Amino acid sequence: MLNLVGLILLFPIIGTAINGLFGKRLKKETVGYVACGSIGLSFFISVLVFCGLLLLPPDARLFEKQLFSWIESGSFKAAAGLQVDPLSSLMILVVTGVGFLIHIYSVGYMHNDKGYHRYFCYLNLFTFSMLLLVLSNNFLLMFIGWEAVGLCSYLLIGFWFEKKSASDAAKKAFIVNRVGDFGFALGIMLIFLTFHSIDFTEVFNAASHGNFGVGSFTVTVITLLLFMGATGKSAQIPLYTWLPDAMEGPTPVSALIHAATMVTAGVYMIARCNVLYTMSPFTMTVVASIGAVTALFAASIGLVQNDIKRVLAYSTISQLGYMFLACGVGAFTAGIFHLMTHAFFKALLFLGSGSVIHALSGEQDMRKMGGLKHHIPITYKTFLIGTVAIAGLPPFAGFFSKDEILLESLVRGNFIYWLIAAIAAFFTAFYMFRLLFMTFHGESRVDHHVAEHIHESPRNMTIPLMILAGLSFVGGFLGIPGASAINNFLAPVFGGHPHTEISGTESIGHHSEGHPYLMMVISTAIAVAGISLAYRMYVKKPEMPGRLAERFHLIYKLLLNKYYVDEIYDVLFVKPTKIISIQLWKRVDALMIDGSVNGIARLVGWFGNIFRHLQTGYIRNYAFYIVAGCIFIIVLTVFGK
Amino acid sequence: MSVPILTLITFIPIIGVFFILSIDSKRQELIRVTALLVSIVVFFISLPLFFNFDSHVYDMQFVEKLRWIPSFGIYYYLGIDGISLFLILLTTFITPLSILASWHITKNVKEYMIAMLVLETGMVGVFVSLDLFLFYVFWELMLIPMYLLIGIWGGPRRIYAAVKFFIYTMAGSVFMLLAIIALYFLNYKSTGEYTFNLLEYYRLDISFAAQFWLFLAFFLAFAIKVPMVPFHTWLPDAHVEAPTAGSVILAGVLLKMGTYGFVRFCLPLFPEASHAFIPVISWMAIVGIIYGALVSMAQDDLKKLVAYSSVSHLGFVMLGIFAFNIQGIEGGITQMINHGLSTGALFLIVGMLYERRHTRMIADFGGLTKQIPVFATFFMIVTLSSIGLPGLNGFVGEFLILVGAFKSRILYASLATTGIILAAVYMLWMFQRVMFGEITHEENKTLKDINKREFVILAPIVLLVFWIGIYPNSFLRKMDASVNHLLKQVGDKANIVSNIQIHNKPEQLQGIGVPKIDIVPENKTEW
């Protein structure tokens, strides 16, 4: 069954090809069937592969399949090879599963769009790239997937290219990601230089059995460079700015790419390279700190945003911060677990918000919503489940995963991590319920002519919502403390090497059995506090937020303008680059280089101007010169020696 | 080898010229078709080179050697190896496409097509000749039709551009001629035989001082041709003024002669001098990469933008070649082909836009995707290939180059990698301004999407773009033997130097105050 792994990649690319080449001539239904069918088949194969992997004994759960040799140059060898292990099999399930649901949702959501076939072509291509990313067995192939998902993200963010903001956002996403990829590419090169291979298995073997101590400088540099790539793709500080803008794309895209799958690639990559990361405590500290800070930072911005999708975008950044925090403290399983549950509930939330937007004919501003819960009940109910899940109330999925991260950050990390994470969790609960209340509760603030058209979404949109809601509800049980299925499943990837445990800290986790339950209570309390505050502010006293905003005017403005980070980047990087480039062109190129070339030409002309006076036009003068020259040459040849 | 295949490739265009000469100049369609057919025939004749090429031998293959001017030791000596193979194929591939792309030319069609075919002879000749004298003849021969193409069929400032192009190139090649003659006499001094045979010169043992000056002379000729910053200013002018086909050939093939020259002549002839010049050239290449990228960001003319991006791309090629290891050089050669394909395609696309709108200013476009979606798709693919998106051709070359550069000097590679970021910035920005957004100009609302002829031009390029991106090995394998041999000629120093450099002075890393970089010892001596 594992041999079928190639098919997982094949179906989406066939879908891409069919929709891309012939989509224009096909009927809309056919396009939809092709797109969903290809992903559905892919999902089916993924399940088969997953089962195949489960049948193997835990230690033997690693399957590699070489397709062909891709780039070979001297000792540099990059194969097109696939790898199935617990980690990647989990990822393909998430990608194809959530992807499949979102494809079905999109059939309804995009129904009236002119670029229908183009949309599905891109979406299939994205699925292919994402699967390539998680299935590859070497860094370079992973890099292909890595950049290809970036490309799809570019194409899909800029899907409505007529809007300048959309194309701007697309460009920004690609370029910011490129900055991260710069680090990733350098990291791959350094890996090749250090280990003479870029194959995962070989590199990790060499790393764990080679003469690299914990804290080796090379490994630290490698991991930092790779992490730079991860910050770009997973929207962490300092490269997170593209993600909120990426909401310009169609909502299902935001759900699939910018919430559930692509943005988690960074987490996946770090988890994949856990061998390297655990060898470098310094990098781990960096990863954890950036994760924690991002979680808090993005959550604080999310508190005051009014665009429903932007709130979710900042929430995504914040949740990704959690995952990095988990990885940074060495709790890779917790990170991946959260990745999975997050994929469920964030996809649900985005699709739910898409359904809201759909109902309101494209309105995204929450200040113009309100009281929608009776008009679109299915959306409301599923959205509620998602909100509760992300806020972290038991027994929903988010509770378990987030709780595990909080626990691990305290146990393996330190109190500060925990504190930051806890505050961020509080914020999360607050802004998510703020969103819920503003959108579905209270009085309707919807425009009149929009209000007439409010309608529940068609079934092909609500069914995915319900399935995802179900998953958000049960997904957490995979990781119940004590009997964690996911922990055991992933153990071969994260456990089977000597360096995993950072000295000493692990033991604490095992010793204090009382911790998890205390932690659960605390985190539930935090969530409840956040929810009740939101309830007070947005349901009980709707005028309160306005007063608060006035009172803390500066802070409010700072948060509303996202700490002015975009503007700072603009001043620091974008503008200087533009100015430099224009100056280089006008000054250096036109004035200096061309100037000096033309100067030489003019010098020649000047000499010519002088010597042309020798050309009198009188033949006798020329004859005179000839004779003089002859004499000179004769003298030279005869007496020169 | 009974069929003189290289001679056929080189001189069939000239035979085509005679055909065209005998056609009445009013029958333009017939002239175009004849020229196209001739170039296609040449392309098909060149295909056996690829299939019959023995990739296990580094020796010159398909060799033809005839006496030409025996009293001076000049031979008609042709042959190819894995380095020149792809450049020849690129030439024979690009020429029919660019003839097809000049279908709209109505002024002096006969002369135009003759110039194109003569140009093809010159270009192929440069890549196949192994006799330096012959090489120089072809090198100069190819200048003239290009000069005419720019000067007669070019834009408003064509004369300025043509003269600039010609004088720049001549200035370099004169020094090269001088160096060739010097080599001729050096060879006579050591062997007592007058010859221009390149392979004989490879065996010469030249003192370092002589190498230094000879290298410098060759360097100047090739650096202008490449062009490396600061010898590049002829390029934007020439590109902007040249007709589409001229730009395509200029970018696709002519620039490669510079880089090819480095690989074929500079490195094996003057190994020690080349080593001495590594830092200088690498820095020039890096400056070129970044400078070219920055300047192209500031352009408002599409052709100029692409022209400056060439400067940046060729900086990569130079960096790869002067990494002195197999990845770098193979990457460099791959990148030459890639650049020929993707930049050539970009010029074709800009030309197609120009045919429709008679402007190249970015500001005059905007929102075209809505009007011409298929065209936009091609443009997108080519843009992405130029950016170096993995899975397309550009990535393979750039990545190998960077791996090579990384192996020899980490700092160089790190700096050069920033060029990849900048490439994304200027290309995507350009693409956005041209293709995305609302249509702001009325004229753009009536644009026609790609027609059959244009499709036939672009489709093969895009196919190759994917082929190289997905299965580059079919190309890399053929270079292996030659590149390995070249490196052996140049001496094993490169690898040693790079390793020593990492062990002894990792200052850029150690500067942070951390222990030295550690490396798993390689068990085999590999490149």
Place this chain on the structure above:
Amino acid sequence: MITLTHYIVLSAILFTLGVVGVLIRRNAIIIFMCIELMLNAVNLSFVAFAHYLNSMQGQLFVFFTMTVAAAEAAVGLAIIVAVFRNKETVNIDDINIMKW
């Protein structure tokens, strides 16, 4: 006894006179004649060398020189006629359009 030197000196004198004539005269036809004189001087030295070296090549060369001289005279005079038609003069000082 006449030696080679005699002939060479004579030839040198005649040649020099021809050169001076070319340099100082203004009439195109006379300049032309001076050129013929120079040719003759050279021919003389050819024959002289041939004689004293027991070779035939000098004489053959002179034969060819004369052919060339004849052709040259024909073309040259035709040019002078053509120039005269245009300029109404054969004074080379008046024909100075080759000026800067």
Place this chain on the structure above:
Amino acid sequence: MEIYLFYIVATISVVTAAYLIFERSPVYNALYLIQTMVCIAVLYILLEAQFIAAVQMIVYAGAIMVLFLFVIMLLNLNIKEETKGALLFQKIPAIFMGIALFVTICVILKSKLLPGKHGEYTTAYVNSIGNTRVIGNLLFTDYLLPFEITSILLFVAAIGAIMLAKRKL
């Protein structure tokens, strides 16, 4: 005996050549040049080059010079040169230049830098066969190609002269 003849003929040729460059009337100039050429023909005979001497008389003194005279008279050019003019100052340097040239030639001669290989055509041998016959033999055997080319040259020159002198094509 011969030496006296040489001196006499040489003197005449030098004097007529000098007249050639200083006489101002073109017709006289042509006549002086003919005299010089005749003198040179005599010298050719002294050098045992009878064929060349004959050709000198026929072609040079005869044909070419007649052509000159013909042109002079055709164009009615027998007008004396003006002595004034822009380039008068060139006269004196020119004469010095001539002297310098002469000195150089003489110095070369003196330094005996002109070696030569003795051939097989001794005077006696040539005379035994006949000068013209020897030349004819050589022209039609070893020098056939140049000989044929001269014919083309003359042909081209004839066409060229006609084309140039024609008023309208």
